[in-house]
Amino acid sequence: MNGADLRHKLAAQEPLQLGSFPTPIQPLIRLSQWLGGPDIWIKRDDLDGVGGGGNKIRKLNFLLAEALQRGADIVLTTGATQSNHARQTAAMAARLGLACRLVLQADGPPRQTSGNYLLDNLLGAEIRWTKGRDPAEVMAAEAADLVEKGRTPYIIPYGGSNARGILGFTAAFREFIAQSAADGIPFDAIVIASSSGGTQAGLTLGAKVLKWPGRIIGVSVAEQEQPLVSRMIELAASGAELLDLDLHFHPWDFTVNDAFLGGGYGVVGQLEREAIRTLARTEGLFVDPVYTGRALGGLMEMIRSGDLRDARRVLFWHTGGTPAIYAYHRELGRL
Numbered sequence: 001m002n003g004a005d006l007r008h009k010l011a012a013q014e015p016l017q018l019g020s021f022p023t024p025i026q027p028l029i030r031l032s033q034w035l036g037g038p039d040i041w042i043k044r045d046d047l048d049g050v051g052g053g054g055n056k057i058r059k060l061n062f063l064l065a066e067a068l069q070r071g072a073d074i075v076l077t078t079g080a081t082q083s084n085h086a087r088q089t090a091a092m093a094a095r096l097g098l099a100c101r102l103v104l105q106a107d108g109p110p111r112q113t114s115g116n117y118l119l120d121n122l123l124g125a126e127i128r129w130t131k132g133r134d135p136a137e138v139m140a141a142e143a144a145d146l147v148e149k150g151r152t153p154y155i156i157p158y159g160g161s162n163a164r165g166i167l168g169f170t171a172a173f174r175e176f177i178a179q180s181a182a183d184g185i186p187f188d189a190i191v192i193a194s195s196s197g198g199t200q201a202g203l204t205l206g207a208k209v210l211k212w213p214g215r216i217i218g219v220s221v222a223e224q225e226q227p228l229v230s231r232m233i234e235l236a237a238s239g240a241e242l243l244d245l246d247l248h249f250h251p252w253d254f255t256v257n258d259a260f261l262g263g264g265y266g267v268v269g270q271l272e273r274e275a276i277r278t279l280a281r282t283e284g285l286f287v288d289p290v291y292t293g294r295a296l297g298g299l300m301e302m303i304r305s306g307d308l309r310d311a312r313r314v315l316f317w318h319t320g321g322t323p324a325i326y327a328y329h330r331e332l333g334r335l
């Protein structure tokens with residue numbers, strides 16, 4: 001199957017077209033020189049144009065198309081207090097004139113209204129707190145309550161990661177291949193932050209369909225390799241099924257590096273601080289403290305340790321998240 005066939009199959013899902021795509025691919029000349037390794041380029045999904053940008057816009061174009069087809073008037077989703085996914089869902093809902101209820105995984109509001117949580121409020125999202133309960137159960141109970149009140153809710157799972165959501169990144173892979181073909185110089189590897197796994201699963205599905213020979217390296221931000229890979233196998237297989245493709249996924253289809261978990265999810269350490277500061281000071285660009293800062297820190301370490309010595313050209317996929325910088329000002333101030 002070629003790129004045009006894949007595009008056709010994805011278009012049959014009738015995704016929405018919100019946002020500015022294709023996102024630019026730019027060289028990081030000073031960072032590459034500073035690291036002394038492969039040529040590093042960056043794909044700017046942080047610039048995709050809705051509600052501060054980020055990777056979830058692509059997934060939400062597929063998910064919210066289904067919400068509209070089903071006549072939804074309110075969308076629900078879940079995430080951490082500083083969830084980028086929650087903020088982008090609230091923004092996309094606002095663009096479509098839908099209400100949005102966010103089930104945030106904490107006991108109550110943070111001391112400071114900052115970062116993504118501030119933006120959730122500005123976007124008019126209704127906020128609920130899990131207070132230790134299972135987020136999926138809270139969303140289901142909220143949805144049942146809404147139905148009783150005559151509303152039509154649409155639930156988006158954690159990270160927007162299900163069969164439909166990940167297709168946003170299968171489309172993104174096709175977009176990347178078209179850009180890289182026009183440029184003529186192939187990339188050997190893509191490095192990306194991986195959490196719920198939908199982004200990497202969608203890209204890997206695209207790479208398998210188009211038989212791309214490069215490596216997609218997911219830097220895990222939250223969990224060990226094994227459970228993340230198992231989930232991505234299921235996600236990629238379910239996406240393939242939705243596209244009516246006879247594809248099978250195996251653990252060796254996914255490269256995950258879980259060496260950079262540090263103090264755990266959302267705990268900023270020296271790795272993230274150095275990555276944020278280095279990109280800012282070499283390129284005038286920002287990565288975030290939880291996802292892209294950890295992924296870029298991982299990329300820098302992989303170059304230093306020789307893990308990427310065979311690669312001549314590497315794409316760092318910027319998946320957004322920069323509003324969270326403001327909520328982490330204390331940790332990031334300590335340079």
Ligand SMILES: Cc1ncc(COP(=O)(O)O)c(C=O)c1O
Pocket residue numbers: 054055083084085159161193194195196197198199200288291292319320321
């Ligand atoms: C900025 C950013 N990068 C990467 C990811 C990881 O994407 P996924 O959950 O699809 O693995 C997220 C998820 O929330 C994110 O907010």
